[in-house]
Amino acid sequence: MSRSRFKTIVLALAATFIAVSLVSFPQESVNASKQGLKIWWGTVFPSLLPFFIICELLINFGVVKFIGVILEPLMKPLFKVPGVGGFVWAMGMVSGFPTGARLTVLLRQEKQLSKVEAERLVCFTNSSSPLFIIGAVSISFFHNAQLGAVLILSHYLGNICIGLMMRFYGKEQPQDPKEARDEALLRRAFSALHTTRMKEKRPIGKLLGDAVISSVHTLLMIGGFIILFSVINRLLSSLHITQFLGELVAYALRLFHLPEALSTPLISGLFEITLGGQMTSQVQGVSLMHKAIIISFILAFSGLSVQAQVASLLAQSDISFKPFFISRIIHGFLAGFFTFLLWEPVYHANSSAHVLPVSLFAQEGWFYGNFLTLMNIGPALTIITLMIYIIIFIKRMKNV
Numbered sequence: 001m002s003r004s005r006f007k008t009i010v011l012a013l014a015a016t017f018i019a020v021s022l023v024s025f026p027q028e029s030v031n032a033s034k035q036g037l038k039i040w041w042g043t044v045f046p047s048l049l050p051f052f053i054i055c056e057l058l059i060n061f062g063v064v065k066f067i068g069v070i071l072e073p074l075m076k077p078l079f080k081v082p083g084v085g086g087f088v089w090a091m092g093m094v095s096g097f098p099t100g101a102r103l104t105v106l107l108r109q110e111k112q113l114s115k116v117e118a119e120r121l122v123c124f125t126n127s128s129s130p131l132f133i134i135g136a137v138s139i140s141f142f143h144n145a146q147l148g149a150v151l152i153l154s155h156y157l158g159n160i161c162i163g164l165m166m167r168f169y170g171k172e173q174p175q176d177p178k179e180a181r182d183e184a185l186l187r188r189a190f191s192a193l194h195t196t197r198m199k200e201k202r203p204i205g206k207l208l209g210d211a212v213i214s215s216v217h218t219l220l221m222i223g224g225f226i227i228l229f230s231v232i233n234r235l236l237s238s239l240h241i242t243q244f245l246g247e248l249v250a251y252a253l254r255l256f257h258l259p260e261a262l263s264t265p266l267i268s269g270l271f272e273i274t275l276g277g278q279m280t281s282q283v284q285g286v287s288l289m290h291k292a293i294i295i296s297f298i299l300a301f302s303g304l305s306v307q308a309q310v311a312s313l314l315a316q317s318d319i320s321f322k323p324f325f326i327s328r329i330i331h332g333f334l335a336g337f338f339t340f341l342l343w344e345p346v347y348h349a350n351s352s353a354h355v356l357p358v359s360l361f362a363q364e365g366w367f368y369g370n371f372l373t374l375m376n377i378g379p380a381l382t383i384i385t386l387m388i389y390i391i392i393f394i395k396r397m398k399n400v
Contacts, residue, residue, distance in 0.1 A: 044219070052214075055106075060207055070083060079121075082113060097126055097306045124327070130152060162331050225312070237268070253266075262291070272305045277298060289340070300335035301332040
């Protein structure tokens with residue numbers, strides 16, 4: 001049997017299995033859909049939309065090209081990617097999944113990245129945002145703001161290591177002779193900014209409308225994946241498949257001297273980060289350090305839900321998904337290892353000496369208050385933006 005036919009049979013059986021499971025467990029499916037919709041509706045959409053719109057405008061106005069020239073001396077020697085990768089890296093860290101993938105695809109479509117450079121870049125620019133790590137995981141799930149320091153350091157240190165490793169991926173691209181010129185850095189940066197802006201012929205109103213439509217379209221796709229994998233995760237649990245896989249994972253956990261009780265949350269986290277994090281925080285009789293190691297692995301692996309979102313975005317270009325998937329596995333182990341190394345010097349030191357501004361993250365602090373505000377206004381912002389999206393879309397259709 002050919003590989004193509006085998007793949008067809010597997011996909012058909014998987015789709016049929018999910019369809020039968022949906023019919024067999026209708027109430028569980030509805031509840032899981034509501035849970036996924038709540039996550040997208042209240043948090044993901046309002047937190048990512050501004051970043052998506054602004055990033056697209058920055059690319060069209062040439063600001064990203066300007067930053068790329070400035071960061072070229074840093075990004076080229078370290079990661080062997082153009083300076084624009086620095087912008088993608090920063091925005092990916094600030095706004096979280098899957099901003100890095102989306103910006104990488106946009107820059108690849110703009111011919112600012114080669115195929116190999118794009119595959120290097122996407123592997124280390126997709127990460128969980130500080131808002132999610134501190135707000136959702138540390139505060140909401142564990143009620144422990146100090147935990148966020150260890151998780152953030154482990155997560156981003158692992159991503160940096162992935163970037164350094166990926167510099168050896170692929171064949172070296174010939175250097176552009178124009179970039180090799182010994183010219184003032186700022187002068188080249190302003191020249192690149194002006195040239196990019198002059199190439200953009202669309203008026204500002206059209207640019208803004210296109211940015212809104214493109215961003216909302218991407219977020220609708222992300223919402224669909226979140227809901228789908230929330231349902232799949234719940235169905236696997238209802239069919240006791242998660243528990244079965246958890247028993248197999250328990251053997252692997254023993255090799256790393258981790259409690260077997262964390263196997264089921266780990267399996268859930270491999271499908272969807274939020275559910276895996278919540279389940280891990282609820283495990284009884286397990287030390288916080290062991291929970292933190294599992295959470296770090298889940299955050300770094302990013303879950304099949306996020307990986308499906310990234311795969312969908314990469315499919316819009318010629319960027320291969322395989323390097324990204326392999327890098328997520330390596331990042332998971334690196335993040336867990338860094339959590340183990342940093343636990344004593346970071347978590348216990350901060351807990352006793354209050355090195356971090358704890359009041360900033362406490363329940364009466366600034367961060368926690370703003371996190372609750374986002375949760376409260378998120379649904380309203382989602383409705384308003386969707387209405388704007390519908391209005392712009394209808395007007396565009398009338399003009400066609």
